[in-house]
Amino acid sequence: MxxxxxxxxxxxxxxxxxxxxxxxxxxxxxxxxxxxxxxxxxxxxxxxxxxxxxxxxxxxxxxxxxxxxxxxxxxxxxxxxxxxxxxxxxxxxxxxxxxxxxxxxxxxxxxxxxxxxxxxxxxxxxxxxxxxxxxxxxxxxxxxSYYKLSTILGNNTFAENRENISYMWQNYFDDTENLIDMELAFFVRDENGKFDRFTETHQQRAxxxxxxxxxxxxxxxxxxxxxxxxxxxxxxxxxxxxxxxxxx
Ligand SMILES: C[S@@+](CC[C@H](N)C(=O)[O-])C[C@H]1O[C@@H](n2cnc3c(N)ncnc32)[C@H](O)[C@@H]1O
Structure with missing residues (x-):
């Protein structure tokens, strides 16, 4: 991962x-x-x-x-x-x-x-x-806490648009395994003002x-x-x- x-x-x-x-x-x-x-x-x-x-x-x-x-x-x-x-x-x-x-x-x-x-x-x-x-x-x-991962973060999407960094954060909560998969896409402004995109996938257990x-x-x-x-x-x-x- x-x-x-x-x-x-x-x-x-x-x-x-x-x-x-x-x-x-x-x-x-x-x-x-x-x-x-x-x-x-x-x-x-x-x-x-x-x-x-x-x-x-x-x-x-x-x-x-x-x-x-x-x-x-x-x-x-x-x-x-x-x-x-x-x-x-x-x-x-x-x-x-x-x-x-x-x-x-x-x-x-x-x-x-x-x-x-x-x-x-x-x-x-x-x-x-x-x-x-x-x-x-x-x-x-x-x-x-279980509450935070399952209810606040789980199956929710968060996004933020800052001047030099923006991101999208999509979460999927599996309540049989109690696992949250987080898909993160970041956009980071480089020295020429262009945005580079990269992604990460994180998994946590509640x-x-x-x-x-x-x-x-x-x-x-x-x-x-x-x-x-x-x-x-x-x-x-x-x-x-x-x-x-x-x-x-
Ligand atoms: C949310 S960050 C917290 C970092 C720091 N403790 C802080 O308070 O800013 C979680 C950290 O856990 C580390 N981590 C995740 N899984 C790990 C593992 N199996 N062994 C060691 N570090 C791990 C990540 O690399 C990351 O640095």
Whole structure:
């Protein structure tokens, strides 16, 4: 599947409405609430480093993993411009291969786990995370909720026409497999003012809160909190982003 290749170079511009500073503060509030001591973090599906870079600036020792060569290159370039060195690895988190153990925290932000569409992929990843964490280590991640993928995004078309980038985003939700196929067509203005078109197809799985909790329990986690939409409230039927916080 063609994912996060050319899209990598316009990802940050299209995500400019996402408040990553607020995201970082929320992660730090979670760490405080759980009374955890966190210095080192392994970030899964770190993308262009939108959390990796500010967390590094805040003095966390962080390593990022992503499957996309291009997303990691954008992260590297951004870090270089800020005079920061990042530890970045290109890997499929379904086959996570990391050998530094006793980690304080494993993080995965903004839908990374929705991209694991098979049970055994998410099972392998959660088990490996459990193995890598120190006792009392924190596993913090969010997913797009079943409601968001099935009802808000599912079987809907979105389009935006900006000055230099336009896109069409068509989604098809399969409620037998709980999979959403997203067909994205981008039009990006080049230096001569002409628009180049490219397409990507993304697939995500819509997980229920219960499914994720069961995968976590099977991996060994017992202390599991679920919060909705950057709050500390329990999710409602129409919550769009579910944050899972687990202590080993
Ligand atoms: C929506 S982006 C989020 C990126 C970043 N965490 C952020 O908050 O901006 C999802 C990321 O998941 C990565 N990804 C998808 N499937 C993956 C896999 N199997 N292994 C590792 N990374 C994956 C993509 O390459 C992409 O960078």
């Amino acid at each position: 063609n994912q996060y290749s050319d899209f990598a170079f316009i990802y940050d511009e299209l995500m400019n409405d996402v408040d990553y500073d607020k995201w970082v503060l929320y992660i730090e509030e979670i760490i405080k609430k759980k009374e955890a001591k966190v210095k080192n973090i392994l970030e899964l599906a770190c993308g262009t480093g939108n959390l990796t870079i500010p967390l590094t600036i805040k003095n966390y020792d962080i390593a990022g993993i992503d499957i996309s060569y291009d997303m990691l290159n954008v992260a590297r370039e951004k870090a270089y411009e800020k005079g920061i060195e990042l530890v970045l690895l290109q890997q499929d988190i379904a086959e996570l291969d990391f050998d530094v153990e006793n980690l304080d925290c494993v993080l995965c932000a903004c839908d990374g786990f929705n991209y694991l569409t098979y049970d055994d992929e998410i099972e392998n990843c959660f088990s490996k995370v459990y193995e890598l964490l120190k006792k009392d280590g924190l596993f913090i991640f969010d997913i797009s 997980y229920t809160e219960l499914e994720i909790k069961n995968f976590l329990k099977n991996a060994g986690f017992s202390d599991i909190d679920v919060f909705a939409d950057f709050t500390f409230d329990t999710p409602k039927e129409n919550s769009e982003r579910l944050f899972f916080v687990c202590k080993k």
